[in-house]
Amino acid sequence: MLKTEGVEKRFGGLVAVKDVSITVNKGEIFGLIGPNGAGKTTFLNCISGFYKPEKGRITFKEQDITGLSPTQLCHKGIARTFQIARSFPKLSALDNVKVSVIYGGKQHQNPERRAKEIMDFVGFPVATNIIAENLNTMQLKRLELARALATNSELLLLDEVAAGLTPSELPTFIELIKKIRDSGVTIICIEHVMKFIMGVCDRIAVLNFGAKIADGTVEEIKNDPKVTEAYLGEENVH
Numbered sequence: 001m002l003k004t005e006g007v008e009k010r011f012g013g014l015v016a017v018k019d020v021s022i023t024v025n026k027g028e029i030f031g032l033i034g035p036n037g038a039g040k041t042t043f044l045n046c047i048s049g050f051y052k053p054e055k056g057r058i059t060f061k062e063q064d065i066t067g068l069s070p071t072q073l074c075h076k077g078i079a080r081t082f083q084i085a086r087s088f089p090k091l092s093a094l095d096n097v098k099v100s101v102i103y104g105g106k107q108h109q110n111p112e113r114r115a116k117e118i119m120d121f122v123g124f125p126v127a128t129n130i131i132a133e134n135l136n137t138m139q140l141k142r143l144e145l146a147r148a149l150a151t152n153s154e155l156l157l158l159d160e161v162a163a164g165l166t167p168s169e170l171p172t173f174i175e176l177i178k179k180i181r182d183s184g185v186t187i188i189c190i191e192h193v194m195k196f197i198m199g200v201c202d203r204i205a206v207l208n209f210g211a212k213i214a215d216g217t218v219e220e221i222k223n224d225p226k227v228t229e230a231y232l233g234e235e236n237v238h
């Protein structure tokens, strides 16, 4: 579904992402982890078109997408969420999703009905006419997911989607991410919350100082000494 080959991104003299190659299969939930400053966000930004890599190639469904803009990628079926949710604060939750339905490129006869269907799908927990700036973290996360799905995405990039959720909110959120995958959407997520990443991912790649140091299943990553070493002094991987 998505393949990166030797992707590199520099900021002046700093190589933030160094020769990173990953392959994400259709229907997978793929996690990107690594200590602070490892290059996860920069790498995700290369995939989502916010940065153009200096080296390497990115293909989506066998098509070269290297250097395309976020808008072009959105129309090809790649959507992302942001660590800090970026909804329109003065619009209602429903109107926020409607904007994405309309912007997403696929014509819908009734954008409002489509927006409501998506909000039902993500289990939006309050009345959909609530103004976005009045939503709490959990509600905003669901709105953010609904907006990303409303663009008819086939590949969803999630940036720290579990951050700020309470431990009791986590299991239902994990179920929701799996439900989105089961509906046919492939997912790549960056995450610091290990309980989330270990509970939701099929495979994981680990970045450290911009380079990929490991990839594999949750079990393989948990038992990889290179990963434990990279996290020494940070949170425990287990």
Ligand SMILES: Nc1ncnc2c1ncn2[C@@H]1O[C@H](COP(=O)(O)OP(=O)(O)OP(=O)(O)O)[C@@H](O)[C@H]1O
Pocket (backbone or CB within 6 Å): 011, 014, 016, 034, 035, 036, 037, 038, 039, 040, 041, 042, 043
């Ligand atoms: N716009 C930028 N200009 C200059 N340096 C940057 C920029 N964005 C990121 N960096 C640097 O690139 C490196 C990788 O940063 P990045 O944010 O991608 O890491 P990360 O793994 O997402 O970190 P975190 O988990 O803390 O969010 C860091 O050293 C960071 O300081």
